[in-house]
Amino acid sequence: MKYIEIGIGNRWLVRTEIEREDGTEYEQKGVVKPINVESYYLRVWFRKTCLIFDSKEGFKKVKKKRNEYKFIFGIVSRLQ
Numbered sequence: 001m002k003y004i005e006i007g008i009g010n011r012w013l014v015r016t017e018i019e020r021e022d023g024t025e026y027e028q029k030g031v032v033k034p035i036n037v038e039s040y041y042l043r044v045w046f047r048k049t050c051l052i053f054d055s056k057e058g059f060k061k062v063k064k065k066r067n068e069y070k071f072i073f074g075i076v077s078r079l080q
Contacts, residue, residue, distance in 0.1 A: 002077040004031055009045065009070025036078040045070035
């Protein structure tokens with residue numbers, strides 16, 4: 001899967017995170033094309049609580065181990 005994210009809290013304002021089938025992942029600055037949209041999401045991370053509003057999976061509230069502050073809009077895309 002490919003996650004294209006725009007917002008505050010990541011290393012870059014715009015980034016693409018690529019997650020391979022073998023579980024490895026890496027990120028790149030900017031948008032990596034092509035984009036094959038599967039869903040859109042909004043992620044709000046306040047301290048150890050992460051709220052995720054996803055167009056495909058709905059709402060999720062997740063507890064994390066580390067404190068972060070993030071406000072991210074993202075696109076989930078299939079890899080080619």
